[in-house]
Amino acid sequence: MPGENLSRDEARERGRLLTVEGYDVALDVRSAVAEGADAATFGSRTTIRFRCAEPGASSFADLLAPSVTSVTLNGRELDPAEVFDGTRIALAGLAAENTLVVDAQCAYSRTGEGLHRFVDPEDGEVYLYTQYEPADARRVFANFEQPDLKAPFTFEVTAPEGWLVLSNGVQEGPAEGGRRRFATTKPISTYITAVIAGPYHYVTDTYRRTFEDSTELTVPLGALCRKGLARHFDADDVFTVTKQGLDFFHDHFDFPYPFGKYDQAFVPEYNLGAMENPGCVTFREEFIFRGKVTEASYERRANVILHEMAHMWFGDLVTMHWWDDLWLKESYADFMGSFAQVGATRFTDGWITFANRRKSWAYRADQLPSTHPVTADIRDLEDAKLNFDGITYAKGASVLKQLVAYVGQDAFLEGARRYFKRHAYGNTRLADLLSVLEETSGRDMAAWSRAWLETAGVNSLTPQVTYDAQDRITELSILQEAAASHPELRPHRVAVGLYRRLTAFDSNGDSALVRYARAEVDVAGPRTVVPELAGAERPELVLVNDEDLTYCKTRFDEGSLATLRARLGDLTDPMARALCWAAVWGLTRDGLMPARDFLDLVRKFAGAETVIGVLQSVLGQAETALTHYVAPEYRERAARELAEGALRELRLAEPGSGHQLSWARHFAAVATTEADLQLLQGLLDGTAKIDGLAVDQELRWAFLLPLASQGVADEAALAAELARDDTASGKRHQVRCLAARPSADVKARAWADVIESDALSNALVEATIDGFAQPSQRELLVPYAPRYFAAIERIWRERSIEIGMSVVRGLFPFWQVDAATLEATDAWLAERAEAAPALRRLVLEERDDLARALRAQNCDQAAGPRP
Numbered sequence: 066m067p068g069e070n071l072s073r074d075e076a077r078e079r080g081r082l083l084t085v086e087g088y089d090v091a092l093d094v095r096s097a098v099a100e101g102a103d104a105a106t107f108g109s110r111t112t113i114r115f116r117c118a119e120p121g122a123s124s125f126a127d128l129l130a131p132s133v134t135s136v137t138l139n140g141r142e143l144d145p146a147e148v149f150d151g152t153r154i155a156l157a158g159l160a161a162e163n164t165l166v167v168d169a170q171c172a173y174s175r176t177g178e179g180l181h182r183f184v185d186p187e188d189g190e191v192y193l194y195t196q197y198e199p200a201d202a203r204r205v206f207a208n209f210e211q212p213d214l215k216a217p218f219t220f221e222v223t224a225p226e227g228w229l230v231l232s233n234g235v236q237e238g239p240a241e242g243g244r245r246r247f248a249t250t251k252p253i254s255t256y257i258t259a260v261i262a263g264p265y266h267y268v269t270d271t272y273r274r275t276f277e278d279s280t281e282l283t284v285p286l287g288a289l290c291r292k293g294l295a296r297h298f299d300a301d302d303v304f305t306v307t308k309q310g311l312d313f314f315h316d317h318f319d320f321p322y323p324f325g326k327y328d329q330a331f332v333p334e335y336n337l338g339a340m341e342n343p344g345c346v347t348f349r350e351e352f353i354f355r356g357k358v359t360e361a362s363y364e365r366r367a368n369v370i371l372h373e374m375a376h377m378w379f380g381d382l383v384t385m386h387w388w389d390d391l392w393l394k395e396s397y398a399d400f401m402g403s404f405a406q407v408g409a410t411r412f413t414d415g416w417i418t419f420a421n422r423r424k425s426w427a428y429r430a431d432q433l434p435s436t437h438p439v440t441a442d443i444r445d446l447e448d449a450k451l452n453f454d455g456i457t458y459a460k461g462a463s464v465l466k467q468l469v470a471y472v473g474q475d476a477f478l479e480g481a482r483r484y485f486k487r488h489a490y491g492n493t494r495l496a497d498l499l500s501v502l503e504e505t506s507g508r509d510m511a512a513w514s515r516a517w518l519e520t521a522g523v524n525s526l527t528p529q530v531t532y533d534a535q536d537r538i539t540e541l542s543i544l545q546e547a548a549a550s551h552p553e554l555r556p557h558r559v560a561v562g563l564y565r566r567l568t569a570f571d572s573n574g575d576s577a578l579v580r581y582a583r584a585e586v587d588v589a590g591p592r593t594v595v596p597e598l599a600g601a602e603r604p605e606l607v608l609v610n611d612e613d614l615t616y617c618k619t620r621f622d623e624g625s626l627a628t629l630r631a632r633l634g635d636l637t638d639p640m641a642r643a644l645c646w647a648a649v650w651g652l653t654r655d656g657l658m659p660a661r662d663f664l665d666l667v668r669k670f671a672g673a674e675t676v677i678g679v680l681q682s683v684l685g686q687a688e689t690a691l692t693h694y695v696a697p698e699y700r701e702r703a704a705r706e707l708a709e710g711a712l713r714e715l716r717l718a719e720p721g722s723g724h725q726l727s728w729a730r731h732f733a734a735v736a737t738t739e740a741d742l743q744l745l746q747g748l749l750d751g752t753a754k755i756d757g758l759a760v761d762q763e764l765r766w767a768f769l770l771p772l773a774s775q776g777v778a779d780e781a782a783l784a785a786e787l788a789r790d791d792t793a794s795g796k797r798h799q800v801r802c803l804a805a806r807p808s809a810d811v812k813a814r815a816w817a818d819v820i821e822s823d824a825l826s827n828a829l830v831e832a833t834i835d836g837f838a839q840p841s842q843r844e845l846l847v848p849y850a851p852r853y854f855a856a857i858e859r860i861w862r863e864r865s866i867e868i869g870m871s872v873v874r875g876l877f878p879f880w881q882v883d884a885a886t887l888e889a890t891d892a893w894l895a896e897r898a899e900a901a902p903a904l905r906r907l908v909l910e911e912r913d914d915l916a917r918a919l920r921a922q923n924c925d926q927a928a929g930p931r932p
Contacts, residue, residue, distance in 0.1 A: 069129065069152045071200065072445045073387055076211040079124050080386075082159075083209060085216035086114040087249070090206045093223040094262055095243065097173065097182055097191050106131060106170040107180065111207040113167075115216075117159040126154040126165060127203035127210040129179075134168040154207060167207035176865045177336035177827040179204030180260070185333070187293045187792045192263035194332040194347055196340060199388060199449045202255040213386045213492045215252040221245070224262045229289065231261040233344045235326050250343070251323060252490045254384050259342035261330045266295035270304045272311050272327070282321050284311065287328035293792055294331070294353050303329060306367045306410055310374045313409035314401075317478050320485040323382055329370070333793055334828035336867050339369050341376030341398070348373075355794060356763035359723030361678035364412040371410075372402035378481075383488045388449035390494055392439045392518070395453070396461025399423070403462070414639065418678040419466075420613040421643040423459045425682070428618060428651060430455030431523040433913050435906045436551070439464060439518045440495050447903035450866050456521075463616040464517045470558050470614050471513065472506035479505040513556075517616075522551025526559065526588065527620035528607040536603040542594045543586070543609055557588040561595050562611030562641065563604035566632075578606065578628070578635040585614075605632070608641055618655075619648040630662070634670030643679045650686050653694060656920035659928035660694035661703055663687070668710035677723045684711075684731040691735060692840045693882060694921035699930070708735045712744075720757020729758055733768050737841060742777050762790050766798035773802040774839040780806070797832045804836030812837065812845060819872060820856050823864065830868060834875035843880050850878035850886055854893045861904045873904065877911040882918045890915065 093108035113126070129152055133145040139160055148155045154167065173182035173193075178201045183192045195202075200210045220232040223244045230236070234248030250258075272284040286307060288300040307329070311322060324343040335349035352366045379401065380394030403423075406415035430436060435451075439461045443449050469477045480502040488497060495518065499510040525546045531539040541561070545554050563582040582604075584597035605628045610619045621629065629645055636642040649666060652658035667687040674680040687707060695703045711732040718725035736745055745768045747753025748760050760768070769786060772778035780803065787799040804815040815837045819830055838846060853876050861869045878886050890912045894905065 070445050070447050071127070071210065073389070073443060076213075076387060079209065080211060080213045082118050082122055082124055083214060084116045084118070085209060085214045086116065087216050088113055088206075088208065088218045089221070090218060090258075091221040091223075092180075092205070092260065094180070094193060095223060095225055097193055097262070098225050104173065104182070106172050109167075109169045109171045109206050111165075111167045111169075113163075113165045113208065115163050115165070115209070117161060117163060120159065120161045122159050123155070123157045124159060125156055126167070126207050127152065127200075128154055128167065128169060128207040129201075129204045130169040130171045132170045134170065135166075136168075137164075137166040139163055139165075152203075165207070169207065171205055174204065175823075175826045176867050177334055178865050178867050181332075181334060183333045183793075183826075185291060185293055185793055186796055190264050190292060192265065192291055192333060194261045194263075194330060194335075195259050195342075196336065196347065197256045197258065198337075198340060198453075199256055200446050202258055205260075208255045210255050211387070212254040212256065212384050215254050215384065215490065215492065217249045217252055218258050219249045220247045220258070220260060222247075222260055222262060227264065228262055229265045229267050231259075231287070231289075231328050231330070231345055233257075233259055233324065233342060235285070248325070253343060253381060257340075257342045257381055259340075259345040259347065261289070261328075261332070261345060261347070264292060265289040265330070266292050266298065268298070268300040270300075270308075272308050274311070274315055274321075276315075276321070282315075284322055285326040287326065288331075289328065290331040290350060290353055291333060291793075294350060294355070297353050297355050298331075299353075302363070303366075303370065306370050307374070309409040310371045310405055313371075313405045314374065314378065317481075318378055318485060319482045320378060320382070320489070322377060323489075324377060334826055336827060339373045341373045341380055341394075343377055343381040346373045354763075356761035357726060357759060359677045359681065359726055361418070361681055361723070364406070364415065364418060364678060367410055367412050368402045368406050368415065368418075371405040372398045375401035375405070378485055382485060382490065384492050386492045386494055388443040388446075388452065389441055391441070391443070391449070391452055392457050392461045393493060393495070393498060395457045396439060396465055399458045399462035400465040414676055414678070416613065417640050417643045417676055419462075420640065421647050421676075421679045422682045424463055424613075424616070425647055425650065426455040427459035427463055427616070428455075428523055429654070431460055431521065432548070434550075434909045436521045438521050440514075444902075447866065447901065450870070451903050451906055460523075460616060466613075467517070467558065467615050468502075468513070472502060472508050476502070476506040516553070516555045520551065520553040520555075522548055522553060523616065523618055524553075524555055524557070525618040525620050526557065526609045526615075528561070528609050528622050528625070529592075530604075530607060530622055530624075532603055538598055538601045538603070540594060541598045541607070542592050543588050545588055545591055545593070554590060557615040557617060558585065559588055559609060559615050559617075560585050560611040561598065562606075562608040563598065563601055564606035564608065564628075564636065564641070565602070565604050566635070576635065577637045578632055579637055580611070580641070583611065588615075606636075606645075608644065610644060612640060613644055618651050619644060620652075621648065630666070633666055634673040639676050639679070642674070643676065646674075646679060646683050650683075653686075653690055653921065654917060656917070656924040659925040660690040660696075660921055661699060661925055661928065661931070663690050664695070664703055664707055668706065672710075672714040672717065677727065680724065681727050684727060688731070688734050690921075693879070693918040694925060696922045696926035699925065702931075704735060704737055708732060708737065708741050711735060712741070715755060715758075721759070722757070725755075725758055726764075729755075729764065730767050733771050736771050737775065742772060742775055745772055746777060762795075766790075766795075766802070769798075769802050770805055770836075773836075774805040774807065774841060776807045778802065793828075797828055800829050801832040801836040804833045805839050807839070807842055807845060809845060812842075812849070816849060816852070819876070820852075820860065823868075827867060827871070830871055831875070834871060837876065838880050840880065846878070846880050849876070850881055850889060853878055854889060857904065857908070858897065858900060861901055866903075869904070870907065873907045874911065877908070877915075879911065879915060879918070882915060882922060884919070887912070887915055887919065 089112040091110040133149045136143040232247040267289045270286040274282040331350040339348040375398040379397040385393045403415045403419045483501040503510045527544045562580045566576040606625045653663040715728040
């Protein structure tokens with residue numbers, strides 16, 4: 066709709082004019098338990114008190130609602146038909162002091178944006194929750210939807226009797242006739258307000274802290290989920306991590322948790338990982354595990370809990386003025402999540418996981434045509450929505466990790482402490498943070514910021530080594546390179562490690578590959594010499610970003626790469642091993658290592674990987690390499706060999722271990738032969754068994770997906786499995802498997818369900834898209850490439866941005882890795898120069914992935930056939 070996409074210039078002007086004193090928001094959600102059209106909308110009444118710097122000026126409030134009953138400005142009734150256009154309420158002739166009252170009927174969401182309504186298929190219960198970032202609070206109540214217009218909020222919610230209702234503040238007094246009133250919040254932005262309502266299962270605990278001055282802090286803790294998940298909910302572990310995090314941040318931030326209580330809601334059909342609503346954090350309910358998962362899943366959940374908790378200070382207490390400085394909250398929270406995880410919880414390998422998994426996300430994003438500086442140029446809300454990406458999160462966190470090495474941990478944390486005290490409940494920009502860091506470190510933060518925050522792209526660091534006649538290093542230098550599109554060479558503080566074999570042997574009879582020399586150096590410019598390593602004995606491996614101190618693509622000299630091909634699994638240090646895995650994956654993505662060589666490394670060495678998160682990452686990369694990067698003529702053999710290796714490791718893995726589970730899931734993902742599929746079917750029906758492997762319900766669905774995609778499991782089998790698991794999760798799995806079946810009619814139905822209808826919820830749209838495109842069905846999917854390009858502009862125009870993003874990314878014809886698809890993409894881009902910039906950005910990103918896959922396939926093809 067016109068006006069829905071708020072621009073930065075509009076927000077800046079409104080922020081100049083207005084100061085918001087407070088909101089009173091009353092919602093009536095009793096209609097949520099009705100049927101049909103009666104359950105489409107809910108009542109929303111908002112009172113906003115605000116000042117205007119220029120009496121007589123005009124502005125507007127934001128509201129996305131099917132209808133508005135009344136609008137009153139300073140006691141004067143306005144005609145909704147004249148002042149409300151579907152997205153904005155025009156406000157003319159403002160006074161110095163103003164009161165706006167808006168009565169509206171707002172729509173329940175099925176897309177996870179606004180107030181989402183979910184009906185549990187297991188028991189028919191209705192659950193509500195809100196999700197707003199960056200600008201969907203206006204779907205629930207009238208407001209000024211921009212982060213710098215912070216204000217206190219008072220919420221009142223009328224809900225069905227017996228429901229649990231939560232908001233940012235604590236409930237004040239008992240419910241009266243289903244009406245609950247909540248304590249007024251501190252000044253916060255609209256996008257982090259929250260309401261949760263429904264018959265949720267709710268568990269409580271308490272956090273207590275006594276500070277050095279003997280003052281005490283008590284924080285009531287809550288954790289909640291759907292009743293259908295209660296039997297799986299390990300709330301004790303959630304509370305353990307929560308208390309550890311609160312202790313850690315209090316130890317380091319010197320600013321007591323400012324928002325009273327701390328509820329954590331695990332909600333259905335959630336689009337994100339989590340959201341940092343102060344006092345009322347929301348998470349996707351997939352963080353409640355219905356079956357056996359590896360320790361990496363618990364580590365991931367703990368990281369997200371701590372990430373969101375860090376936001377209570379970085380983002381909620383102190384908030385960016387506009388989305389240009391989104392990194393001020395997301396980069397810091399991403400860094401602090403791992404920092405706290407390693408420093409306060411049982412997950413002490415957090416930085417290893419960060420180096421291997423999180424930074425891979427950043428490196429991919431930083432090589433896309435849409436890459437941008439960490440401090441981005443956000444013109445409007447559509448730009449903002451797309452910038453919740455690997456740059457803002459993982460690159461920003463990587464840069465902060467390097468900043469800690471640059472200024473020192475004490476100076477970094479003291480900067481944070483001053484930042485909180487100086488800007489509490491306010492809004493900031495880049496300069497505000499840099500100024501406190503300059504104060505505490507004495508460093509020139511402007512130069513550092515220009516290099517790392519204000520330019521885009523990732524550098525490559527490659528060792529160059531010469532030796533004398535005695536096989537000692539004459540000179541070791543580091544070559545720094547940058548892409549032509551982003552030629553900035555940056556200062557890097559790096560550790561360089563030299564590795565060689567010991568004479569001692571491990572339990573498998575292999576000699577360990579260990580570090581025997583190390584030097585730190587500041588890399589600057591295209592070539593930097595490391596004088597400390599001159600004279601060292603010849604290494605078998607030179608690792609130029611040892612310990613992961615900087616953000617770069619790691620390259621190898623020929624001797625080091627040969628060592629990794631032969632001995633990667635012999636590296637005893639898990640961080641060094643994770644960095645090498647990440648580096649060879651980078652070589653594969655860049656078309657510098659044949660994809661089958663990467664798969665060889667996986668088959669030879671992944672079985673010995675001890676860090677479960679790294680193993681899962683490597684196995685996922687192997688699946689991507691097989692599907693997209695192996696040359697087509699070699700794909701069948703590569704798939705067979707990868708599945709054989711997976712089955713071998715599955716049988717060798719410790720019974721009941723996370724490694725065994727990871728290999729089981731990987732085997733299912735790459736199984737294609739008749740024998741492989743028969744084994745999966747046997748594991749499902751109990752005629753086959755692997756010692757220690759418990760085939761629980763989640764693993765059953767993982768086995769059923771390849772069986773469905775290969776035509777072994779038909780509609781009746783999937784219906785029978787749903788009857789066995791008649792839950793919301795079961796329904797999503799069934800929808801995915803149904804769409805995966807190898808039939809033209811099935812594909813046509815799935816396509817129509819997503820493209821021609823908006824009846825599916827966000828979760829079922831996602832499941833249908835996931836099932837639609839299967840690697841074994843390339844020919845079946847050929848007709849859908851032109852249909853995709855014909856449909857996406859309409860989808861972007863008619864659907865919510867969340868659904869639009871899912872469709873544009875998920876249905877891009879990436880299964881057709883060929884020149885024709887690349888040409889079709891280029892033609893669409895050339896003919897649609899005036900399409901929405903955010904839509905063009907998404908298509909450009911998909912085009913880049915497609916071109917990268919073609920280059921990787923050419924590299925693999927050039928390597929020729931194997932013996």
